[in-house]
Amino acid sequence: MRYWGSEGEMDFVQQLKVFIAVTENSSFARAAESLRMTRPSVTNAVNNLEARMGVRLLQRTTRRTSLTGEGELLYEKATQLLSDVAGAENLFGGAGEAPRGRLRVDIPVAIAKPLIIPHLADFQRTYPGIDIILGVSDQPVDLLAEGIDCVLRIGDLPISSMVGRVVASMAMVTCAAPKYLAERGIPESVEDLLDHKAVNYFSGRGHRAIVWHLPGSGVERAMKMKSAVMVNDTEAFVALALAGHGLIQVPGLVVADHLEAGRLIEVLPEMKKVRRPLSVMYPNRQYLSTQVRAFIEWITELARANRGPWLEAP
Secondary structure, X not given: OOOEOOOXXXXXXXXXXXXXXXXXXXXXXXXXXXXXXXXXXXXXXHHHHHHHHOOXXXXXXXXXXXXXXXXHHHHHHHHHXXXXXXXXXXXXXXXXXOOOEEEEEEEOHHXXXXXXXXXXXXXXXXXXXXXXXXEEOOOOOOHHXXXXXXXXXXXXXXXXXXXXXXXXXXXXXXXXXXXXXXXXXXXXXXXXXXXXOEEEEEOXXXXXXXXXXXXXXXXXXXXXXXEEEEEOOHHHHHHHHHOOXXXXXXXXXXHHHHHHHOOOEEOOOOXXXXXXXXXXXXXXXXXXXXXXXXXXXXXXXXXXXXXXXXXEOO
16 A cells, blocks of 8 residues: 655545545544554644645544535545545456455354354454454444444344345244243244243343244234343343243354253244344445455355355345
């Protein structure tokens, strides 16, 4: 990557890259970290770009950096320009610039241990220039406010300005501990589930239980189960089921070992498996960093390579 022109000043394209990074991170410090530059270099790049354009592009406060009206216009043009530059660099199949820099990703607990972490070393070998900051959480995050590049989520995505791309679908399983089934009986139909108690999962501040999804007559059926306990952590969710507190509905990938060992028993196993999408979400912008593009491609291929009864790739 060329940072400096023949006259000693940072070239225009690189200034635009810095400007975009500051905009999308809402922070000079986070932009410097993601670009592996010093904070003064980032500040100078933006100052020089504003001088070059003859307008103020960013409003700076102690807490946040935001675009001016002129900055919004330039951001739109700059993202398109850099997208065109990236396309030109790879027009004849060249590898272009190797992805490098910080990549901050947030993933749910449910897929961290069974899918992502066992294969993360492969990603690092393929992209040694990328420094990964991996957040493992079941709670909603604000990508822009927290400087997160992309997230993986299970289930239907909320309506937002983010871009969502489905990379796989996960089969759900309804199950319980043998102890619970011995005490309460084994459900023989979907309607029988209403006579049982569930360990329900909630996400966010509303403390509302996530509805169950079950096969119906031609269409998927949503069902609210009576709660024995509600919890917002996947590991605690499974632990409560193992302790006999009630039925759970969970991605089969999460409890595959428990099912195989008999610590959990699938109920209504003859039911058609309901599947929930596994999606990657990222801010709605035309120009994506090479780090994010690399991760999206990697997670898509990872899902394809690990197809099985609990995971399907498009």
